[in-house]
Amino acid sequence: MSVQTSDAAGAFRTAVVPAAGLGTRFLPTTKAVPKELLPVVDTPGIELVAAEAAEAGADRLLVVTSPGKEAVAEYFRRDEDLELTLAERGKGALLEKVKRAPELLDVATVYQYEPKGLGHAVAQAGPELADDEGAVAVLLPDDLVLPTGVLSRMAEVRAQFGGSVLCAIDVPREQISAYGVFDVTDTDADDVKQVHGMVEKPSADDAPSTFAAAGRYLLDRAIFDALDRITPGAGGELQLTDAVALLISEGHPVHVVVHDGGRHDLGNPGGYARAFVDFALQDPDYGDGLRDWLTERLKD
Ligand code: UTP
Numbered sequence: 123m124s125v126q127t128s129d130a131a132g133a134f135r136t137a138v139v140p141a142a143g144l145g146t147r148f149l150p151t152t153k154a155v156p157k158e159l160l161p162v163v164d165t166p167g168i169e170l171v172a173a174e175a176a177e178a179g180a181d182r183l184l185v186v187t188s189p190g191k192e193a194v195a196e197y198f199r200r201d202e203d204l205e206l207t208l209a210e211r212g213k214g215a216l217l218e219k220v221k222r223a224p225e226l227l228d229v230a231t232v233y234q235y236e237p238k239g240l241g242h243a244v245a246q247a248g249p250e251l252a253d254d255e256g257a258v259a260v261l262l263p264d265d266l267v268l269p270t271g272v273l274s275r276m277a278e279v280r281a282q283f284g285g286s287v288l289c290a291i292d293v294p295r296e297q298i299s300a301y302g303v304f305d306v307t308d309t310d311a312d313d314v315k316q317v318h319g320m321v322e323k324p325s326a327d328d329a330p331s332t333f334a335a336a337g338r339y340l341l342d343r344a345i346f347d348a349l350d351r352i353t354p355g356a357g358g359e360l361q362l363t364d365a366v367a368l369l370i371s372e373g374h375p376v377h378v379v380v381h382d383g384g385r386h387d388l389g390n391p392g393g394y395a396r397a398f399v400d401f402a403l404q405d406p407d408y409g410d411g412l413r414d415w416l417t418e419r420l421k422d
Pocket of ligand 1: 140141142143144145146147148186234236237238239240242243262263264389
């Protein structure tokens with residue numbers, strides 16, 4: 123059976139950022155601070171992801187949040203008093219940093235009242251889409267895909283093939299069992315594969331490929347209907363990948379763009395530490411000092 127895709131054009135206007143999870147890997151900090159607001163040097167991960175969405179042409183960011191995590195939405199609100207204070211004190215560079223998040227794009231929030239999984243979080247965005255929005259982008263705020271730009275390539279691929287487009291990173295086979303892995307065949311473009319299925323955390327021997335899922339999705343709005351039809355999977359949660367698998371089984375085209383670049387997983391302290399160091403090393407204020415200190419420190 124072939125499923126009609128809602129809109130073959132690649133474009134999307136809304137970027138959904140699910141930020142309603144419990145962040146258990148970052149306890150105890152996440153008792154009080156949403157992990158999406160943890161700073162990478164001085165900027166929260168969610169701002170880096172919002173900037174990526176804006177760069178790819180989104181004009182609206184829909185943050186899926188939960189009661190108690192209002193600080194995430196608060197972060198994107200203008201703070202005119204603070205701006206005035208910084209201006210009066212001649213802190214121009216800081217003023218620009220403070221103004222950046224609210225100016226990136228329109229930010230709205232929807233609630234996920236219980237953390238029932240990523241699929242359930244994305245489903246909360248469905249009613250917010252306008253009738254003419256054929257696709258929606260989903261960006262996981264704890265996943266930095268670098269350099270930015272993969273969403274624009276994903277939009278091109280959707281314009282060509284229709285359906286939904288995901289992002290993959292080619293990882294060494296010995297590390298593959300930490301990831302969701304795509305079962306793919308080649309297309310005419312080197313960086314684009316057709317997806318036939320997905321396996322969560324396979325052993326290195328069983329992995330159908332070395333293409334691992336990264337947290338960027340360009341989903342046809344057919345995903346919302348699929349999310350209504352799936353039942354809870356791993357961990358009793360509604361899994362986004364189960365909804366994608368359902369669409370594939372019904373003939374909906376799904377492709378991946380194989381991103382040529384790096385990735386940081388901000389969702390656990392080890393990945394976060396690497397991201398922080400990586401960004402800090404490139405920072406004009408802190409980079410040189412950190413490099414010198416690290417060089418000495420690593421001699422021990
Ligand atoms: P994660 O699994 O990385 O986040 O989900 P988590 O559940 O908060 O983290 P741990 O495993 O307990 O440490 C990826 C993204 O999806 C969101 C999270 O906020 C995170 O940004 N998410 C996850 C939701 O919005 N709702 C959920 O029910 C689950």
